[in-house]
Amino acid sequence: MKYEQTDFNLSCPIPLDRYPQVLLAHGGGGKLMHQLINQLFAPTFQLGVQHDAAIVNLPTSKIAITTDSYVVHPLFFPGGDIGSLSVYGTVNDLAMSGARPLYLSVGFILEEGLAMETLWQVVQSMQQAAAATGIQIITGDTKVVDRGKGDGIFINTTGVGVIEHEQFIAPTSVEPGDLIILNGDLGRHGMAIMAVREGLEFETTIKSDSAPCSSLVIKLLADGLNIHCFRDLTRGGLASALNEIAIAAGITIEIKETAIPVREEVRGACEILGFDPLYVANEGRFITFVPEASLDQALKMIKSQNSEANIIGQVTGKSTDQIGLVTMQSSIGTTRIIDMLSGQQLPRIC
Amino acid sequence: MKFVCEYRNEETAREYASALAGITTQPWTIMEICGGQTHSIVKYGIDELLPPEITLIHGPGCPVCVTAIELIDCAISLANLPNVIFCSFGDMLRVPGTNRDLLSAKAASADVRIVYNPLDCLKLAKENRDRQVVFFAVGFETTVPATAMAVYQAKQQNIANFSILTAHVLVPPAMEAILASPNCVVQGFLAAGHVCTVMGYAEYEAIAKKYQVPIVVTGFEPVDILQGIYMCVRQLEVRKAECENQYTRSVCREGNQTAQQLIQEIFEVIPRQWRGIGEISQSGLGLRNKYTRFDASQRFQTELNLVKSDCADFPTECISGEIMQGIKKPYHCDAFGKKCTPEHPLGAPMVSSEGACAAYYRYRQGIGIKYEV
Structure with a gap:
């Protein structure tokens, strides 16, 4: 099955009638x-x-x-x-x-x-x-x-x-008080692959979010904005990325479930399979840790590329045990831990 | 998302929580039977919203957790047979048998595949006529109709290379076993909404009456669960003991009769071993005589006898039996979070996302929540 491949005008330069397959x-x-x-x-x-x-x-x-x-x-x-x-x-x-x-x-x-x-x-x-x-x-x-x-x-x-700037962009630069901006909706790449691989059919086709993030990042840095860290949300999704940074920087992070955009079709597919969108892979999503002074401008620039971008949480402090901790305020207002994934997400029975 | 988001709404959840606090005058202990509900309770921190008088006990309703170790060993032996494609729901793959789990069998060359629907196995069987396709039929009444349909279709279509390893279990006998136990502290139940979607709740009315215990058929979203607890406490406070239905958007008293007829056609009630609990009579489903040719344990009897494992005892540190009977909580276990983690589970409740230990480990470790010990 092939999807939306670009119309290639050029034909394959290897004579296909002689070499239709790789030998x-x-x-x-x-x-x-x-x-x-x-x-x-x-x-x-x-x-x-x-x-x-x-x-x-x-x-x-x-x-x-x-x-x-x-x-x-x-x-x-x-x-x-x-x-x-x-x-x-x-x-x-x-x-x-x-x-x-x-x-x-x-x-x-x-x-x-x-x-x-x-x-x-x-x-x-x-x-x-x-x-x-x-x-x-x-x-x-x-x-x-x-x-x-x-x-x-x-x-x-x-x-x-x-590297064309003087900033040190790394997890260890993250500080308490930093705000976390997510550049769009979560979970589409992982669920798009899953749906095709497993032959799952939904009302709407879930399209991967695969996209380059470099031009936006370069723009943010070229504008001289004070940025502490970027992290893309590939395997392990948002939850793993936040945990990696919390551990590396020895900090506590709190995010808010209702601030995290997840599209209907992804939410539905995750519900059916028993997956948590926070752990699903993305290929065009990243988080930016910024001090409050840079927040407005950074958010404006990130939002200009994707209106779903949002502030999803904040670094709440230094972790007392130096291990790092990520918590989330759930949609019903309670707090829970967002842990690193153990193994891979497996579809549950019921 | 419709029918989900409105049941995860903070305002509604808080309204139910305060209504519950308003009617609660004394301590009550309520068990949610289903692992899916346990997962929701711990994930959303629903117990944080309850008045201090209410204690929730997590019941044995995680099919992954209660599947006997002998059956897991049997599954691994079948998966290891060279001509077998072994199909399972995803979260069975990491449950430890005596020596290893299905995922490590897969890594060591067994052909183990995750399926979402038992009917997918029939497709596989048709595509691989020279191989044997075995489905690990696990689950409560919720997943039984799909297994039953696969067996029924296999017979109709004469798909001879398909069989099932049956581990299906039933909820009401487990509830009765808990209620009949002299250690029972459960005063009210939340019954599993999806099980009742299939089976209805007439059976539960009899249990409520016999043991004088209120039972509320409950859904899985935070607001469902809070409403279920509210309805249960409302009965407890006035000493009523009836079966009520909170999950009306999915459950009716008679259940899904077509599904029930199909189950009746294919399966009969048999005794079943529950991991960590022991044998409960009349608590499992086995294939009826006319369908035994689809029974993997019979079809591969010779091969299974050859590799008959000498099942090790349950790891002594693991108290999953007591956890699943609601006698203890995960944090009462010395191994919890130390020797036993989701990466290295000693017992099944640490494996499945619906297992009480995994839920506590995942959402509660180190959060600073004070546990009573």
């Missing part, structure tokens, strides 16, 4: 591999001189590097695909550390028998995502594994970004 030889170092690199990867990613490593210039000496692997199944899902995800995910990780994304490496692990057309669509999606975020794909690698030993495509991307 082991496409990773074997011979002619087929070179054809794949020279005809498919290099022109799409606009790779320069091909050598054992890419050589680039950096505008500042302070850089950020991050790496992430993408194994999402299905490869195409409502609201995105593994290609754009593998770019946005790494770009967002760079942005969360306050860096402007510049360069990206791409490692493909392809499964023998993968449709060449699928690879072509993923590669084009990556290039479009890279262009949209201003990151340049500069180097890559391809391996092909035996049929049955992969899941179509696995992608690893490593990103390099530059």
Whole structure:
């Protein structure tokens, strides 16, 4: 099943009638591999001189590097695909550390028998995502594994970004009194994947929130706003991100359930499966910790990109036992702990 | 979300809480039977809203928690058979058997799959005619109709490579076992709304009368539960002992008769072992004779005999039996939060999101709530 793929005008540069599927030889170092690199990867990613490593210039000496692997199944899902995800995910990780994304490496692990057309669509999606975020794909690698030993495509991307400001954006910079801004509704990526994977049908299709967050982050920093920390809400969702920061900074955090936007369809799907939206993965959502002095301007800027953005809570103090604690005021006004997830969320019986 | 949000409303919740405080004149102990309600109570901190006279006791209504360790071992043995696709609801996967759980069996090569609906297993069986598809049929009366439909359809469609490992349990016999116990401190019950959606509540009227205990059929949202407690206390205060229905938007007295007929067709009442509690007579469901060919424990009898596990005793530190009978609370257990955590559960109530121990661990650890010991 494929969703809303961009209409690609270009046809696959690898002759599909001869090579409709990826063969082991496409990773074997011979002619087929070179054809794949020279005809498919290099022109799409606009790779320069091909050598054992890419050589680039950096505008500042302070850089950020991050790496992430993408194994999402299905490869195409409502609201995105593994290609754009593998770019946005790494770009967002760079942005969360306050860096402007510049360069990206791409490692493909392809499964023998993968449709060449699928690879072509993923590669084009990556290039479009890279262009949209201003990151340049500069180097890559391809391996092909035996049929049955992969899941179509696995992608690893490593990103390099530059730090162009003097702030130290990190959990340890978070202070009591900081306010927490969430940049939109929660839980759509995880539930979109779940719905497709498990064949669950709802009245409305849940679309992943997969999106780049870098331009907004760069804008916030370029405006000289005092920001203490950013964190994206990927695996483990909002609850895990808050706990990680609370633990790292030794602080207590209180959030308010009614301030957290969750769309009807996500709420419904979570109810049916027994999931808590606070723990569901997102791919375009992040939280910003700001001191009160920066709050109004930061909120205004974040809201200008997504009107659902909201202040969801506050750092209430230093944790007495230095362990960190996250609590939530529930919709009925009582308080409960938001703990780190144990294992994965499993659908409950009834 | 309609039919959910209005039952999670702070103002309504506070109105019920203050109405409850207004009618409560003395201490009352009420048990919510269902693990789903326990989860809601602890998650939303509903007990924080109650007057101090009201004590809630968490009952044995978590199907994951009460499934006998022998059955979990049996499930793992079946899952380990090379030709078997073993299907289960998600939260059974982490429940510890004697030596390990289904998730670790899966990691070690067993073909274990999470399903949401037993009918999905029939589809799997049709797609994999050369393999055996076994469904771990767990749950109270709530999940029984879906299992029954799967067995019924398997017979109709002659799907020979499908079978079930039955662990179904019934609520009323467990309530009676609690009420008949000399240690019983329960003065009123909240019955499980979804169970009664299927079964109705005529059976509960008889229990209320026999044991002179009020029973309120109750839903799962915070306002449902507060209203259920209010109705229960209203009876207790005037010494009434009737069965009332709070969950009228889902439950009628007769229940879902089509579902009941289907259950009758497929299953018969049998004795059942409850984990941590022991055997309760007439408290389980087993396949009727004409459907025994879909019984996995019979179909794989030889294989299961070969791997018959020598079940270790329950870990001695674990007091889940007493917790599920409402005699003790999770924080009374020495192992709670120390040796026993959701990552390393000693007993089943620490596994399921509906288990009392997991609920307390997840929502209460370290929050500074003072417990009476």
